[in-house]
Amino acid sequence: MLKEKILELKKSGEFVILAHNYQIPEIQEIADFRGDSLELCRISQSIDAKYIVFCGVDFMAETAAILNPDKTVLIPDETSRCPMAGMLPAEKIREARKKYPEAAVVVYVNTLAEAKAEADITCTSANSVKVVNSLEENTILFGPDKNLAWYTQQHTDKRIIPLPEFGHCRVHEFLITKKDILKMKKEHPDALVLIHPECLPEVQKMADYICSTSQMLKRATEGEEFIVGTEKDMCYRLSSEFPEKKFYCIEKAVCTNMKKHTLPKVYSVMKKKDKIVRVDPEIAERARRAIEKMLALK
Numbered sequence: 128m129l130k131e132k133i134l135e136l137k138k139s140g141e142f143v144i145l146a147h148n149y150q151i152p153e154i155q156e157i158a159d160f161r162g163d164s165l166e167l168c169r170i171s172q173s174i175d176a177k178y179i180v181f182c183g184v185d186f187m188a189e190t191a192a193i194l195n196p197d198k199t200v201l202i203p204d205e206t207s208r209c210p211m212a213g214m215l216p217a218e219k220i221r222e223a224r225k226k227y228p229e230a231a232v233v234v235y236v237n238t239l240a241e242a243k244a245e246a247d248i249t250c251t252s253a254n255s256v257k258v259v260n261s262l263e264e265n266t267i268l269f270g271p272d273k274n275l276a277w278y279t280q281q282h283t284d285k286r287i288i289p290l291p292e293f294g295h296c297r298v299h300e301f302l303i304t305k306k307d308i309l310k311m312k313k314e315h316p317d318a319l320v321l322i323h324p325e326c327l328p329e330v331q332k333m334a335d336y337i338c339s340t341s342q343m344l345k346r347a348t349e350g351e352e353f354i355v356g357t358e359k360d361m362c363y364r365l366s367s368e369f370p371e372k373k374f375y376c377i378e379k380a381v382c383t384n385m386k387k388h389t390l391p392k393v394y395s396v397m398k399k400k401d402k403i404v405r406v407d408p409e410i411a412e413r414a415r416r417a418i419e420k421m422l423a424l425k
């Protein structure tokens with residue numbers, strides 16, 4: 128079986144498999160580490176293996192490559208892209224800096240390396256408030272997710288300007304609606320509602336807790352039943368950690384890009400050591416500064 132073959136290849140000690148919490152169950156099962164984007168950034172730096180097999184979308188694999196120039200990052204399917212990351216080209220940041228010279232630029236890790244290279248610091252959905260409040264500037268250009276920008280604005284006195292104005296994740300914006308959550312609340316009146324900050328403000332307002340995917344795992348200790356307002360396979364991660372609890376997900380909330388990685392593709396990159404993630408060294412150097420500034424915040 129393919130799973131056994133992959134585990135056999137791992138015995139060489141050359142590979143570490145990282146998987147985002149939205150990966151299909153079969154991939155989550157063979158991963159050495161699972162996590163949200165912040166955890167995967169940190170883990171990538173602490174592992175001792177020549178090859179990182181990264182099961183996540185492009186910007187996550189790029190971030191691992193930027194942080195680990197001495198390792199080789201392999202991505203099982205190179206077409207696994209986050210459409211939101213493409214919504215903030217570097218040129219847009221340069222233009223906005225001219226318009227708001229007094230502002231700091233904070234970019235979500237869901238951006239391409241060229242955008243990170245233009246930023247003062249990166250953030251994730253787990254630490255956006257901490258990142259913004261750590262800055263001296265009172266005006267913050269924040270992109271590309273307008274909903275995470277809205278969430279962050281609720282927790283800071285600084286002025287947050289979304290960049291671009293309408294950047295969003297189509298899974299969280301269109302597939303997790305107020306109607307969906309209302310229906311689930313009716314079906315499961317005792318469940319706690321966990322919502323990702325990439326959802327629309329009207330959906331975030333229905334949450335008991337607004338959380339990144341790693342924060343959802345922490346909140347799962349606080350109840351027995353949960354409505355999970357994020358990509359559907361987060362429920363697999365939660366159920367595998369807390370098999371005795373109930374997690375209700377939104378079946379249609381699927382990030383098709385995350386699902387492009389499969390066991391045959393993982394096995395293939397491990398055998399061939401191809402599909403190497405490459406980032407232009409000059410861009411990587413500038414992007415690394417912005418990511419490391421975030422990672423230095425405790």
Ligand code: 13P
Nearest residue numbers: 163164165251252339340
């Ligand atoms: P997390 O950092 O919460 O895992 O979010 C990443 C992401 O892509 C959410 O859609």
Ligand code: SF4
Nearest residue numbers: 184209210296298382
């Ligand atoms: Fe990008 Fe949305 Fe998929 Fe996350 S769920 S990787 S933000 S498209």
